[in-house]
Amino acid sequence: MSAPNVDLVLVLDxxxxxxxxxxxxxxxxxxxxxxxxxxVGKIRFGLVxxxxxxxxxxxxxxxxxxxxxxxxxxxxxxGARGQYEFFTxxxxxxxxxxxQIEVTGDEHNLLALDIALDHPFGPSSTTKRIVxxxxxxxxxxxxxxxxxxxxxQALIDKVHxxxxxxxxxxxxxxxxQRLSEANGSxxxxxxxxxxxxxxxxxxxxxQMGKSISxxxxxxxxxxxxxxxxxxQDRWQFGDFGWNGQDAR
Amino acid sequence: xxxxxxxAATLPPTAESxxxxxxxxxxxxxxxxxxxxxxxxxxxxxxxxxMRAGGRxxxxxxxxxxxxxxxxxxxxxxxxxxxxxxxDLHGDFFALHxxxxxxxxxHPGCRILFLGDMVDRGDHPFESVFxxxxxxxxxxxxxxxxxxxxxxxxxxxxxxxxxTSLVSPAELLQVVNRADAxxxxxxELGRFFVNLGKGLPRAxxxxxxxxxxxxxxxxxxxxxxxxxxxxEAAYLDWLNSPACLKDFTWTRIHRAPKKLPDRHSTGAxxxxxxxxAFCALKPDWFPVQRMITGHEHPADGFxxxxxxxxxxxxxxxxxxxDDLRAMPEAYAHYTDVLHIGRGRAGxxxxxxxxxxxxxxxAWMYPELIAAPAVGADASASEPSMQPDAVVAQET
Numbered sequence: 001m002s003a004p005n006v007d008l009v010l011v012l013d014x015x016x017x018x019x020x021x022x023x024x025x026x027x028x029x030x031x032x033x034x035x036x037x038x039x040v041g042k043i044r045f046g047l048v049x050x051x052x053x054x055x056x057x058x059x060x061x062x063x064x065x066x067x068x069x070x071x072x073x074x075x076x077x078x079g080a081r082g083q084y085e086f087f088t089x090x091x092x093x094x095x096x097x098x099x100q101i102e103v104t105g106d107e108h109n110l111l112a113l114d115i116a117l118d119h120p121f122g123p124s125s126t127t128k129r130i131v132x133x134x135x136x137x138x139x140x141x142x143x144x145x146x147x148x149x150x151x152x153q154a155l156i157d158k159v160h161x162x163x164x165x166x167x168x169x170x171x172x173x174x175x176x177q178r179l180s181e182a183n184g185s186x187x188x189x190x191x192x193x194x195x196x197x198x199x200x201x202x203x204x205x206x207q208m209g210k211s212i213s214x215x216x217x218x219x220x221x222x223x224x225x226x227x228x229x230x231x232q233d234r235w236q237f238g239d240f241g242w243n244g245q246d247a248r
Numbered sequence: 249x250x251x252x253x254x255x256a257a258t259l260p261p262t263a264e265s266x267x268x269x270x271x272x273x274x275x276x277x278x279x280x281x282x283x284x285x286x287x288x289x290x291x292x293x294x295x296x297x298x299m300r301a302g303g304r305x306x307x308x309x310x311x312x313x314x315x316x317x318x319x320x321x322x323x324x325x326x327x328x329x330x331x332x333x334x335x336d337l338h339g340d341f342f343a344l345h346x347x348x349x350x351x352x353x354x355h356p357g358c359r360i361l362f363l364g365d366m367v368d369r370g371d372h373p374f375e376s377v378f379x380x381x382x383x384x385x386x387x388x389x390x391x392x393x394x395x396x397x398x399x400x401x402x403x404x405x406x407x408x409x410x411x412t413s414l415v416s417p418a419e420l421l422q423v424v425n426r427a428d429a430x431x432x433x434x435x436e437l438g439r440f441f442v443n444l445g446k447g448l449p450r451a452x453x454x455x456x457x458x459x460x461x462x463x464x465x466x467x468x469x470x471x472x473x474x475x476x477x478x479x480e481a482a483y484l485d486w487l488n489s490p491a492c493l494k495d496f497t498w499t500r501i502h503r504a505p506k507k508l509p510d511r512h513s514t515g516a517x518x519x520x521x522x523x524x525a526f527c528a529l530k531p532d533w534f535p536v537q538r539m540i541t542g543h544e545h546p547a548d549g550f551x552x553x554x555x556x557x558x559x560x561x562x563x564x565x566x567x568x569x570d571d572l573r574a575m576p577e578a579y580a581h582y583t584d585v586l587h588i589g590r591g592r593a594g595x596x597x598x599x600x601x602x603x604x605x606x607x608x609x610a611w612m613y614p615e616l617i618a619a620p621a622v623g624a625d626a627s628a629s630e631p632s633m634q635p636d637a638v639v640a641q642e643t
Contacts, residue, residue, distance in 0.1 A: 002417075003574065039572045125416060160510040183510030183517050213572060214547065216515065217416070223512055 009046035013135035020195030035209035077233035138173035161225035307384030333589030335564030339370025363542035364396025457537030464499035
C-alpha cells in the first residue's frame, strides 16, 4: 500500500486585522507537517489569501496564490496553467509567500474558499485533498454578505463533489455551523480575537496535521463541479483597485 | 482543530482481565496459524456446503436469511453479558486469536459478535476468516458476523478473470489475483469470501436497544421515506432495501450534531442528531437506543463518542498493527493492548483490555518484533488506560 499524497490549500482572510494569524501560521507551519511525516507521501501546499474592498461602487479584490497575485486567477480558470505553479512541495517557499502577504481591507472568506476548491488538486484516488481556512471574522461578515451566505449550499455540494476535506478555524456563526455539515469537514469555532492572536497555533496545527494523517481518502473519482461560483472567472483585470489590481 | 472522534471514556482494567488470567491456556497464535492453514482446504469444502440452502447450518447467526437487518428476539439474543464484541480485524490473525482466547478464558460460554472488515491490510485474511468460522462451527449459535464494507466490496463479476473491490487500496486483491501455483486454490477462497459477504447480516438489534452495525444507519435523506411507512413489515423491508443496507455498512460516525448526506461519497458521515432522528423514527418497530460500530479506527483502540449523549454510541477496533504504516512495518509498531467489548444490558458494552503477549507476537513476527527479555516484568509494558484524546483513522 503506497501512502496517499496530501494537497493542502491554506485559505487566509487577508483583511486588516489578520497579520498575527499569518505570522503564527508562518512560524508554526512545520508543526502541521510533523504529524504527517511517515504517514503520507508527498505533501504539497497551496495558498489563497484574499482581501476585499469597494471602490467606485465596484467590489475590488486582492488575491494571492502560490502562482502569483490576482492575475494568477486567469490561468487558474482559463485552464492554461502552463508555467504557473499552484502547489509547492517546499515549505520554505510557502513560508516566504506567507511573509509577503499584505493585509488590508475587508474579507470575503467564502469567495476565497471557492478559489481554493478550484485549485488543480492531485487525483482524488491517491491524494487527500485538504482546504484549511482561517479567519477572525464570522463567515457572514465582510463584503458581499448576502450573496456569500446564499452560496453555502452550493459550496458544500462542491466540497462533496471535489472530494475535499475542509478544516476551518473561525468564530462560531450560523454559517459556520452550516459549513460544518459538509461531509469530511471539521469546523473549529475559535474566539481568538483580532488576528486570532490568542489562539495556540502550535497546538491547532499539530492537531490538524494528526487529523489529516489519519483521515481517509475521500474515495472514488471526483465529480464535475461548477467552477467559480462567484463569477471570479469573469473578472476584469484593469488599472483600478489596489496596486493596479483587479475589479469586477 | 479537533479530531473527528473525541471523548474516549476511561475504563479501568478489571480484575478478571489481568494478563495472568490469559496466559497460554490455549494454543499460541503461531501454532494456531499453522494448524488453520492445514485445515483450510477441509474447512473450505465444509463451509461451502453449509452455505448452500438446505444444508447444515452456517456457523454465523442469521447468515443468508431473507433480511440482513434483524431485530433479535430475546430467545436468540440470550444474556447481554454473554456477548463479546470485536471490531475491525483487517487480516490480523494474531489479534483475532488473542481476543477469542481472552473471551473464552473470561467466560467459557461466551458468544462473539464480529463487527466486520475481516480483509485488506493485514497479512492473514483467509486464515482469519477460517479461524473465526471454525470457532463458530465448534460452538453452534455463538458466533455472529456483521458485514463490513471491505467484506461486501469484494467481488468476482460474471465472466471476469480477476477479482475486484470497491475499496482502495484493497490488499486482498493482490492475494487472490496472484498468478502462481496456488492460484486455483486462492480463487476458490476468493469465491467463498464473495459468497460469504453476500450472506452476512448488516446490522443486529438486541432486545435492550443496542444496534450492532459496521458503519451506521440510514441517513436523514432516506429517513424521510421511512417516516412515512405505516406498516411494521413494510418498515423492516425498507430497512433491508439496498439503499439502507448500504448506509448501515458504509456510513461514518462524526462528533458533529448533523451532517448532510454526501451521496458522492460511499463513506458519508452522520452526526449525533442524525442518530437521534433514526432512533426516534419508529421506536415500536425498531427500538434503537444505542449503537456499537466498527469502520472507524480510533487510535486508542476504541472510542465512546462524547457528543452522543441521548443515544450513546461507541466504536471498537480489533486489529493491533499501526495501520497508518505500510506492511509489514505496521506490525513492528504493534499495540501493547487490544480491546474487546463485553455486553451489558441496557448500556453500551464495557471495553476490556486484552494485553498483547509480546513474546507470542515476536514468535509470529521474529523479523519485526523483538522478543522481551527473559524475566521482564510483563506489567511494565502494560499501557495506560487513560487516553486523553482519540484520533480517528477512517477506512
